[in-house]
Amino acid sequence: MNFGPYAAFILAAYSLTTAVVVALILWVLLDYRVQRKLLADLEARGVTRRSEPPR
Amino acid sequence: MTALAALLLRDMRLAVRVGGGALMGVLFFLLVVTMVPFGVGPDLKLLARIGPAILWIGALLATLLGLDRLLAADHDDGSLDLILMGHAPLELAVAAKALAHWLTTGLPLVIAAPLFGIFLNIDGSAIGIVALTLLVGTPALTFIGLIGAALAVALERGGLLLPVLVLPLTVPVLIFGIAAGDAAILNAAPFGAPFLILIALTLTSVVIGPVAAAAVLRHGLD
Amino acid sequence: MEWIALANPSRFLALAERLLPWLAAATALAFAAGLYAAFFVAPEDYQQGATVRIIFIHVPGAWLGMLGWAIMSVAALGTLVWRHPLADVALKTAAPIGAAFTFVCLVTGALWGRPMWGTYWVWDARLTSVLVLFLMYLGLIALWRAIEDPARAARAAAVLTLVGAVNLPIIKFSVDWWSTLHQPASVFRVGGSTIHPAILAPLLVMALAFTLLFATLYVSAMRNEILRRRVRTLRLLQVHAAQGA
Numbered sequence: 001m002n003f004g005p006y007a008a009f010i011l012a013a014y015s016l017t018t019a020v021v022v023a024l025i026l027w028v029l030l031d032y033r034v035q036r037k038l039l040a041d042l043e044a045r046g047v048t049r050r051s052e053p054p055r
Numbered sequence: 056m057t058a059l060a061a062l063l064l065r066d067m068r069l070a071v072r073v074g075g076g077a078l079m080g081v082l083f084f085l086l087v088v089t090m091v092p093f094g095v096g097p098d099l100k101l102l103a104r105i106g107p108a109i110l111w112i113g114a115l116l117a118t119l120l121g122l123d124r125l126l127a128a129d130h131d132d133g134s135l136d137l138i139l140m141g142h143a144p145l146e147l148a149v150a151a152k153a154l155a156h157w158l159t160t161g162l163p164l165v166i167a168a169p170l171f172g173i174f175l176n177i178d179g180s181a182i183g184i185v186a187l188t189l190l191v192g193t194p195a196l197t198f199i200g201l202i203g204a205a206l207a208v209a210l211e212r213g214g215l216l217l218p219v220l221v222l223p224l225t226v227p228v229l230i231f232g233i234a235a236g237d238a239a240i241l242n243a244a245p246f247g248a249p250f251l252i253l254i255a256l257t258l259t260s261v262v263i264g265p266v267a268a269a270a271v272l273r274h275g276l277d
Numbered sequence: 278m279e280w281i282a283l284a285n286p287s288r289f290l291a292l293a294e295r296l297l298p299w300l301a302a303a304t305a306l307a308f309a310a311g312l313y314a315a316f317f318v319a320p321e322d323y324q325q326g327a328t329v330r331i332i333f334i335h336v337p338g339a340w341l342g343m344l345g346w347a348i349m350s351v352a353a354l355g356t357l358v359w360r361h362p363l364a365d366v367a368l369k370t371a372a373p374i375g376a377a378f379t380f381v382c383l384v385t386g387a388l389w390g391r392p393m394w395g396t397y398w399v400w401d402a403r404l405t406s407v408l409v410l411f412l413m414y415l416g417l418i419a420l421w422r423a424i425e426d427p428a429r430a431a432r433a434a435a436v437l438t439l440v441g442a443v444n445l446p447i448i449k450f451s452v453d454w455w456s457t458l459h460q461p462a463s464v465f466r467v468g469g470s471t472i473h474p475a476i477l478a479p480l481l482v483m484a485l486a487f488t489l490l491f492a493t494l495y496v497s498a499m500r501n502e503i504l505r506r507r508v509r510t511l512r513l514l515q516v517h518a519a520q521g522a
Contacts, residue, residue: 005392006328006392009328009331009388009389009391009392010328010330010331010388012388013331013334013335013384013385013388013389014330014331014334016381016384016385016388017334017338017381017384017385020377020380020381021490023377024374024377024494025494027498028494028497028498028501029497031498031501031505032497032500032501032504035501035504035505035507035508036504038508039504039507039508039511042508042511042512042515043511045515047511047512047514047515047518202436202437202440206420206433206436206437209429209432209433210420210423210424210429210430210433211424212423212424216419216420216423219415219416219419220416220417220419220420220437222412223409223412223413223416223441223448224413224440224441224444224448226409226448226451226452227444227447227448227450227451230451230452230454230455231451231454234454234455249454252451252454256447259447263440263443267436267439267440270357270436271432271433271436274357274432274433274435274436275429275432275433
């Protein structure tokens, strides 16, 4: 596969896009873990929501 | 109707009194026009070429910077709550406030523009045309900015947030205002079409601005 | 009835848990097919050469940037008319994802323009309107970050989103008009409407892949936002309980 004289531009475009997509995926995954952990901590301390049965 | 007229007169009186910001906009406008030659050099030909653009951008910035006082002062002293509870439709009340704001800050810019045009080496008839485009276009800036002013009050955030939100929305007004103004200095450029579109943009924003601002205030201040 | 059930955040969470693995798998498959087609099947353009391969990510970026704002407009109606918390969540989470895809579109456009047009940035009508769209995304994100109470921020953002939705076609039209007035002489234009099927097919597969990626990220981000709001509610309850005791 030959990209011709503009290989650097094609490579840069694809790697930048990959970087953005990876950043989005990491943001989503890490955020999920953080929120899950915070929620678990709060529930472990006995803080519950109204819709759940009271202690 | 009398309530709206009273609101209009009150706002105009407040703007020209001590502590009002009526002439500050013109002063800022003059400063922008003065600063540009320091940036691009004192070449009179170049200044004449970009003159309408400088006047328009100066007017845009001067209008935007005055906007955070449009609703914030009334919010601080509680009179905005009275307007919200009043019988007059909120859309018309904020429209009256925006009109008062334009008459005290936008109109002085339009009147000052011919004088500042001389600094920029724009010739006589062209100055008139640029001032005409400003007269027709600046209300659009105020009424679009009204949305930003309402957001600033509802979010209790002033400063740079307002121009950041409002500036992209003013792109069409700037494009057609400067295009019509350019027609005055470049013989090839058309005048009628951009000028009519500028009028259309102003009329559209006079409708959309108050409706959106009223929606922001109703939803944001409860 | 299906849709009403979906509007319950807990139901949405349950559905998201079941849906996400499938969405992610479909995204990976579509990308494998799309990238293979883009690099090994698609021929080089007789004018653009190999740089045509940038188009396969540039165009989907533009399309999803615009789709993001369309989704936000629908969510904004949900926020203002029904005051539904899930609509707030949908409104908020679409902004950063839409902005990211718009950014991809801008950067790849610049990298395509440098070999093709001889410059990274051209004040071309399409590029300029996408830039304005990107700036509006950034303004909206700034608005979300300016205020802590999510319900109040949602209503302000909803109005701004709808004003933006009304304005975007006007901005597009004005920028097109402005661009034809100031058309630079040296820009050589690429025929937009006549795309050869050999290029179009990989482009469509890549567009599908990016759309699936958008959906996966969007559902995950909405799930995270719902959890974040639960954490916030629980913390507020905790404070109230402490004060009451």
